Amino acid sequence: MGSETKKIKKNALIVLVGPTAVGKTELSIRLAQHYQTVIVSADSRQFYREMTIGTAKPTPAEMQGVPHYFINSHTITQEYNAGTYEQDVLRLLNQLFLEHTCVILTGGSGLYVRAVLEGMDEMPEVPAAIREKLNLQKQEQGLEALLQQLQQLDPVYYNQVDRANAQRVIRALEVTLATNQPYSTFRKKQAIERPFQILRIGLNRERSELYHRIDRRIDHMLEAGLLPEVKQLEPYKAHNALQTVGYQELFAYLEGKYDWEEAVRLLKRNSRRYAKRQLTWFTKNNDFTWFHPQEWEALLQFIEQRMS
Structure with missing residues (x-):
């Protein structure tokens, strides 16, 4: 452990959330390097090995040697939900806190984040x-x-x-x-108290800046081969994991519902709308403190003040 991590005296989960393309991946890796710790993903689409380009999954080079959990952890044919994720993450954290005083949980899937922080209502099995x-x-x-x-x-x-x-x-x-x-x-359960400290951090940018980043990310995905990835997944398009922005629009294109130009327009528009819904979800929770991803020193100061 570096000297910085010694300032965090008890087990702490640093939760980093925000809309798609805001910069969570880069900042979470920088934080993990600073605190010499690991990252647990709360992106419910990055669990699946077959969904790579359309989920903006970080590459091994981008991970920079930082261990990541719950990326490529499942196949598209496996049913996986927030309740199961909650139990899996809590078991993992019990192990990780034996080696680390802090762990970073990051992602944009609000329900999965909430499952870890507050617990989930017990739901029946569904065929x-x-x-x-x-x-x-x-x-x-x-x-x-x-x-x-x-x-x-x-x-x-x-x-x-x-x-x-x-x-x-x-x-x-x-x-x-x-x-x-x-x-x-x-849906009746009250929030559960967790046996570790939780620090909730939100990342955001000016809307025009965020939307430009989203459009640019879509362009990069298409250049990287998003359409061939979607074609390979077409036999599984009824699976729950694929009922999501980035895949639905291209399935519709392959079915002839849109021409290519319209499919790309909808892909960008729906991604922007998705980002807006993510922000609405997280801003409803007043426990999050918000930063621009470039406010590094202010973010470190905030973490160390709250967790020392």
């Missing part, structure tokens, strides 16, 4: 066939049809859910259909 049927229904009829179904079956959750988030809508419907009980009746 994969129900989920796949709903995913196919979304592809054939659109999200609006699923929203109408959710409004009828669970009006309470319908009034709470982010209606642009297809995965949340499908999750609510699959539980409701599998149990014949509204999804909202399962």
Whole structure:
């Protein structure tokens, strides 16, 4: 351990969140090097080995020797959810804190971050066939049809859910259909106190700067071979992991729903909208303190003041 890490006297989880393309990867690696620690990913799409270009997964060179967990940890055919992730991460942290006084958790998947920090409601098992049927229904009829179904079956959750988030809508419907009980009746758990200190840090940029970075990232993904990656995944497009920005638009292009120019336009637009939804999710939690990714000295000072 370097001298800096000695300032953190008890087990601490540094949580670094923010919208897509804001700069979480680069800053989390710099922090991990500074504190001589490791990174646990909370990006629910980077778990999957087959989803690389479209998830902006860091390359081994970009990781700069910093150990990363929950990147390439699963295959696309495995069902994996936030509740299971919570248990897996907590077991991992028990081991990591034997060697490190702090660990960095970073990613943009709000539900997965919340699962680690606060715990998840216990949900029933859902047959994969129900989920796949709903995913196919979304592809054939659109999200609006699923929203109408959710409004009828669970009006309470319908009034709470982010209606642009297809995965949340499908999750609510699959539980409701599998149990014949509204999804909202399962969402009652209070936040759980964790046996380690938690420091919540949010990263953001001016909107125009962020949107420019998003557009540039999409261009780089396309140049790097995003379309061939999507073509290889087409047989699995009904899987839950692929109901996401960056893949849905190109599946639609391959089906002939859009021409290439329109597919790219939608890819960029939907990525910007996704970033906006991420910010809305994290800013609802007032426990996060926000920084521009370039405010390195201020960030270090904040961490050391809170965790010394």
